[in-house]
Amino acid sequence: xxxxxxxxxxxxxxxxxxxxxxxxxxxxxxxxxxxxxxxxxxxxxxxxxxxxxxxxxxxxxxxxxxxxxxxxxxxxxxxxxxxxxxxxxxxxxxxxxxxxxxxxxxxxxxxxxxxxxxxxxxxxxxxxxxxxxxxxxxxxxxxxxxxxxxxxxxxxxxxxxxxxxxxxxxxxxxxxxxxxxxxxxxxxxxxxxxxxxxxxxxxxxxxxxxxxxxxxxxxxxxxxxxxxxxxxxxxxxxxxxxxxxxxxxxxxxxxxxxxxxxxxxxxxxxxxxxxxxxxxxxxxxxxxxxxxxxxxxxxxxxxxxxxxxxxxxxxxxxxxxxxxxxxxxxxxxxxxxxxxxxxxxxxxx
Amino acid sequence: xxxxxxxxxxxxxxxxxxxxxxxxxxxxxxxxxxxxxxxxxxxxxxxxxxxxxxxxxxxxxxxxxxxxxxxxxxxxxxxxxxxxxxxxxxxxxxxxxxxxxxxxxxxxxxxxxxxxxxxxxxxxxxxxxxxxxxxxxxxxxxxxxxxxxxxxxxxxxxxxxxxxxxxxxxxxxxxxxxxxxxxxxxxxxxxxxxxxxxxxxxxxxxxxxxxxxxxxxxxxxxxxxxxxxxxxxxxxxxxxxxxxxxxxxxxxxxxxxxxxxxxxxxxxxxxxxxxxxxxxxxxxxxxxxxxxxxxxxxxxxxxxxxxxxxxxxxxxxxxxxxxxxxxxxxxxxxxxxxxxxxxxxxxxx
Numbered sequence: 001x002x003x004x005x006x007x008x009x010x011x012x013x014x015x016x017x018x019x020x021x022x023x024x025x026x027x028x029x030x031x032x033x034x035x036x037x038x039x040x041x042x043x044x045x046x047x048x049x050x051x052x053x054x055x056x057x058x059x060x061x062x063x064x065x066x067x068x069x070x071x072x073x074x075x076x077x078x079x080x081x082x083x084x085x086x087x088x089x090x091x092x093x094x095x096x097x098x099x100x101x102x103x104x105x106x107x108x109x110x111x112x113x114x115x116x117x118x119x120x121x122x123x124x125x126x127x128x129x130x131x132x133x134x135x136x137x138x139x140x141x142x143x144x145x146x147x148x149x150x151x152x153x154x155x156x157x158x159x160x161x162x163x164x165x166x167x168x169x170x171x172x173x174x175x176x177x178x179x180x181x182x183x184x185x186x187x188x189x190x191x192x193x194x195x196x197x198x199x200x201x202x203x204x205x206x207x208x209x210x211x212x213x214x215x216x217x218x219x220x221x222x223x224x225x226x227x228x229x230x231x232x233x234x235x236x237x238x239x240x241x242x243x244x245x246x247x248x249x250x251x252x253x254x255x256x257x258x259x260x261x262x263x264x265x266x267x268x269x270x271x272x273x274x275x276x277x278x279x280x281x282x283x284x285x286x287x288x289x290x291x292x293x294x295x296x297x298x299x300x301x302x303x304x305x306x307x308x309x310x311x312x313x314x315x316x317x318x319x320x321x322x323x324x325x326x327x328x329x330x331x332x333x334x335x336x337x338x339x340x341x342x343x344x345x346x347x348x349x
Numbered sequence: 350x351x352x353x354x355x356x357x358x359x360x361x362x363x364x365x366x367x368x369x370x371x372x373x374x375x376x377x378x379x380x381x382x383x384x385x386x387x388x389x390x391x392x393x394x395x396x397x398x399x400x401x402x403x404x405x406x407x408x409x410x411x412x413x414x415x416x417x418x419x420x421x422x423x424x425x426x427x428x429x430x431x432x433x434x435x436x437x438x439x440x441x442x443x444x445x446x447x448x449x450x451x452x453x454x455x456x457x458x459x460x461x462x463x464x465x466x467x468x469x470x471x472x473x474x475x476x477x478x479x480x481x482x483x484x485x486x487x488x489x490x491x492x493x494x495x496x497x498x499x500x501x502x503x504x505x506x507x508x509x510x511x512x513x514x515x516x517x518x519x520x521x522x523x524x525x526x527x528x529x530x531x532x533x534x535x536x537x538x539x540x541x542x543x544x545x546x547x548x549x550x551x552x553x554x555x556x557x558x559x560x561x562x563x564x565x566x567x568x569x570x571x572x573x574x575x576x577x578x579x580x581x582x583x584x585x586x587x588x589x590x591x592x593x594x595x596x597x598x599x600x601x602x603x604x605x606x607x608x609x610x611x612x613x614x615x616x617x618x619x620x621x622x623x624x625x626x627x628x629x630x631x632x633x634x635x636x637x638x639x640x641x642x643x644x645x646x647x648x649x650x651x652x653x654x655x656x657x658x659x660x661x662x663x664x665x666x667x668x669x670x671x672x673x674x675x676x677x678x679x680x681x682x683x684x685x686x687x688x689x690x691x692x693x694x695x696x697x698x
Binding site: 049053055057058158161163165190191193194195196197198201202203205206207208211212215216219220223224239240243245246247248249250251253254255257258260261262263264266267288289290291293294297300301316 | 398402404406407507510512514539540542543544545546547550551552554555556557560561564565568569572573588589592594595596597598599600602603604606607609610611612613615616637638639640642643646649650665
């Protein structure tokens with residue numbers, strides 16, 4: 001960090017993909033990653049690194065993840081961040097056995113709600129769930145929204161190799177739509193049945209595997225008709241949509257051709273084009289992508305009103321990246337939308 | 350097709366990713382895809398569809414792939430294509446047992462050389478190889494370049510789950526660099542150890558799996574130091590670089606952090622940034638991506654001088670897409686570069 005960043009002129013900076021972990025779950029992760037007691041090579045690769053490495057980067061991330069108080073607030077102040085929308089770090093409770101997962105999601109939600117109560121102008125929070133028990137996930141969504149005042153649902157891509165286009169998970173979407181809670185689809189490392197060619201080259205994590213896994217998940221949700229069934233469901237994705245904005249034309253072309261050809265009997269016609277869902281049901285954050293060409297490209301092909309700021313604290317705590325986004329070549333009104341009011345609207349802050 | 354497209358004013362249109370298959374290999378593919386005699390679910394999904402489906406799209410593709418004469422020339426005339434640079438369709442000889450693969454690559458190269466001899470102003474060709482036998486592949490590259498007059502090397506991503514960053518394949522790069530032949534890295538479906546989450550949703554092919562598989566392959570080649578070892582090696586990729594231009598910032602950021610952290614002992618420092626190799630060692634074609642926003646984005650972040658035209662005949666034979674690219678918002682000089690002279694330079698036509 002080279003400088004202290006002051007308040008922005010004319011807008012509050014709300015960061016929308018900001019991670020934490022309760023120390024209890026941190027200990028469980030360390031045990032899982034080091035004991036071999038989990039059949040998830042991506043988890044072992046990622047969390048084995050972040051939680052047990054002695055490198056400066058890993059230690060910094062590990063310590064900051066566990067803080068929901070003064071250290072985090074000081075980092076936010078130094079980087080000019082007015083508010084963080086907190087979420088349980090990937091892969092959340094999704095790697096745990098169902099009963100433990102349900103308990104850990106509840107614990108995480110109690111902790112984030114407590115942080116919001118202590119610092120209501122600086123923090124908002126999303127609901128962690130255990131999708132491996134959809135009925136309990138729905139209960140926790142209802143508790144999080146009505147009793148804890150949380151503002152969205154965080155899901156870290158696949159749950160032990162299963163994807164949300166599987167109808168057994170659709171009660172989660174039904175609850176989200178009914179309660180008007182956006183579902184943030186955050187990356188996870190690819191599942192065991194996909195990760196090998198990434199892992200053997202060190203490309204399984206944020207450098208590439210995250211994007212592929214999450215882009216695939218978005219497309220599965222769209223093409224299996226989730227938004228035809230839940231047209232008012234809103235999702236949020238980071239990293240500027242995992243590059244799907246780049247593919248809009250090709251996705252429409254290939255989806256239309258594939259459906260027409262009846263190549264897969266489970267790929268049915270949709271009410272709208274793939275790109276329509278990507279423009280009308282998804283919002284996009286700039287987590288990890290503080291790069292003007294990709295931001296303005298996404299704004300132009302998706303819509304100025306669909307792209308908002310995120311930092312990805314503490315994984316990418318780079319205050320200079322805030323200044324880079326302050327300097328985006330967009331109007332003052334669009335900048336206030338980008339940093340503040342779009343997040344306020346989407347998460348109903 | 351709605352209209353006949355005339356010659357362009359001021360440039361020849363050279364299409365650079367245009368596929369064919371010898372009827373002998375077509376029959377082998379049909380046998381493989383229908384007999385279950387191959388452990389490659391992506392091949393069975395893709396070629397089982399294109400070569401055996403009775404849908405109009407599949408029949409059209411299957412018939413056109415096998416023609417290197419009048420039908421193809423008539424299609425080129427109707428679409429205003431002056432020249433096709435021909436290549437053996439994906440996955441080429443790469444799915445076959447080694448001896449058969451070597452023989453089929455030779456057969457394909459003899460056929461394409463014959464087509465070029467018959468129509469030297471309309472066709473150029475690339476060399477098919479069997480990477481599963483690197484020594485024979487090198488011999489065939491030398492034969493293709495010196496005796497057959499072919500202009501590049503076509504490799505269809507992974508070879509039975511193996512990637513070109515494996516040093517056993519590096520004699521192929523050495524020969525390509527020595528003979529100044531560009532290596533065109535074309536998509537294949539993901540290998541068995543990766544494809545399952547794509548396949549179960551019908552997303553294994555051109556709609557998404559192709560892009561992921563090829564983007565991963567590009568990154569493996571870059572990050573394992575192929576271009577530090579062969580700095581004058583030139584590669585060509587389709588589909589506007591499989592979206593890697595969208596990721597330039599993040600690839601550099603994450604690669605730098607990963608190398609510094611020593612998270613993977615096999616991920617070594619490189620002489621240059623990942624984005625430098627993507628800008629200096631790769632050329633990009635518009636196959637399947639006739640969409641102005643993505644083309645101009647790629648031109649702006651990679652370089653106007655690195656992006657050239659391709660159609661992806663016969664898979665995406667849509668003459669209107671030629672007109673869409675005639676209408677790109679670039680200067681006449683840049684358009685001539687895009688459609689004609691860049692291909693002439695890269696392939697040394």
